[in-house]
Amino acid sequence: MPSVFSDLSPHPIVQAPMAGGASCPELAAAVCDAGGLGFLAAGYKTPEAMYQEIKRLRGLTQRPFGVNLFMPQPCVADPSAVEVYREQLAGEAAWYETPLGDTDGSADDAYEAKLAILLDDPVPVVSFTFGCPSRAVLDAFGKTGTLTVVTVTSVAEAQAAQWSGADAVCVQGIEAGGHQGTHHDDPQADGTASGVGLLTLIAQVREAVQLPIVAAGGLMRGGQIAGALAAGAAAVQLGTAFLVTTESGANALHKRAMTDPLFTGTQLTRAFSGRPARGLVNRFIREHGPYAPAAYPQIHYLTAGLRKAAATAGDPQGMALWAGQGHKLARQLPAGQLVEVLIAELEAARATLTLGAAT
Template identity: 80%
Template sequence: MASVFNDLSPYPIVQAPMAGGVSGPELASAVCDAGGLGFLAAGYKTPEAMFQEIKQLRGLTRRPFGVNLFMPQPSVADAAAIEVYREQLAGEATWYETPLGDTGGTTDDAYDGKVAILLDDPVPVVSFTFGCPSRAVLDAFTEVGTLTVVTVTSSAEAGAAQRAGAHAVCVQGVEAGGHQGTHHDDPHVAGGVGLLTLIAQVREAVELPIIAAGGLMLGAQIAGVLAAGAVAAQLGTAFLVCPESGAHPLHKRAMTDPVFPGTELTRAFSGRPGRGLVNRFMREHGPYAPAAYPQIHYLTAGLRKAAAAAGDPQGMALWAGQGHRLARELPAAQLMETLAVELDAARASLAPGATS
């Protein structure tokens, strides 16, 4: 896919698909036109809303782009544990004057409907998170000329993606902001593997091209993962603060606010491990949140919206990677240019015969 990726975008830089309204047509088109591969996040959207965003993006750029889908989730949540967590959040509902959400929503994120649209009206790239599609689905995308990428967090998941017929894997290190893209959320498995180690493990396990993701913010870091064997680097937090990003202004400001000194993995907001800035909600509820995605996501959705409306970042899900302090509030095109210059300089310094 390295040569194919070069045909998709001049620079080996992918804008991560950040769900929840962050990665919309404006951000994706700006990245595409600046030489990267922009992505739309279809997660949490209806098939019709996804279709309309694709239509809008095509009106903004003629460059190739990608669309990311969430895989359906197995119904393994403990109903009793969810009710205990609901009781714990009762005070939050009172404080923000909003009811807790209904946890009986669908767990498939309208996956089949979105796949049908993307097969009927193909886009250049489709990526998948929270699992691996079947061989039949991946083969169908291959037949319509769409490149497929599966997000993985282990060499075993990468092996499953290769056997299913994916064209590439997005290797997500534990440093990454937002949800961990594990295929099977095991509450007994703590932490995760760092990106450089994970790249090495996946390279040993599969022959698929690797897109590296996890805490990457600078061109020198991109050069590092390329030297480690990746064909491209995927950046999310770096683009979150761009003016084209749909992230809430409070979320953007929090990236460099000393009130939020670091990040942690938590289930507090969605029931699935995700890395975000440590705030009051995470500290108070993270230790007690059950492994129940997307049920906890539905349960807390109203609270998070109410906190944002009240101007209170302490109640919001402030997803961010470990490199959030390096965020630069630049237009996406200018950030792409800066990353490209840094990447070229880093590559030159690593070239044989280079002197410092």
């Protein structure tokens, strides 16, 4: 990897920060100790909970790691559309015997308080999703020695990250599981079908900016990693591949669903959060996805109780089963072993390419 990453991990593999519980300290530590870069997800957590997870992770590994923050969100929601969706979900609330959530929750995810903690007690890497921090914020992290990474889904977003002073960009292709990290969610756009494939986006961003690229989106095998690195990425970020590992904090139902023949594919949907996110197509997405408004994080708060109740009831048809397009290739291994397997596959793919070029 280029010098900006050379001291972080021996291998060009980053474990994606998956908000909602999967990216726990145990997972991040296992990835770090295997030579990758583990990440904690601060999204949806209180500042105190974030701090406690960092403390736990530091007790589990001496290796560098990262923390991901959600950017504050502008209010784009149409209150009347949110209320219509609330009415539509009344049957779900009755079925799971749980009330729908309050949509008046904070839209800034305690961003400023989390910044204060990370600037006061720096970690090696901080990444940002759903927007780009100001130059002042990125400069402040630079002074502490923290490397900064901004998630981008387009050339324009990558250029904004470079202009603001980010050290690297995480280029997220349309294949990625979970939320699309777009900086602005246009409520007038459908938001569930548009996007650029990872290899094309790497090429576009590489020609537009001078920042190192971390490639994310559907990567599950070492051969795919080799392709992303050959296309110009400095490292790769994998989420779905690590979601099913032994150390992952993801719900057991979520883990099993990745390779369950019942779930035949993924889809981008606003059904659970109001923002486009890729998950396994289940009953909830089929019934409610077409009607969900662009209203993040209001819809996230609205459906939080339903998702929890579905998990408690053992019903994956009501859960947000975030997954990338490569979910069927998931391997239920310890995270450290998965890193070793991926590196072996990467080296084999590189050797094959070298041999082919020599003949």
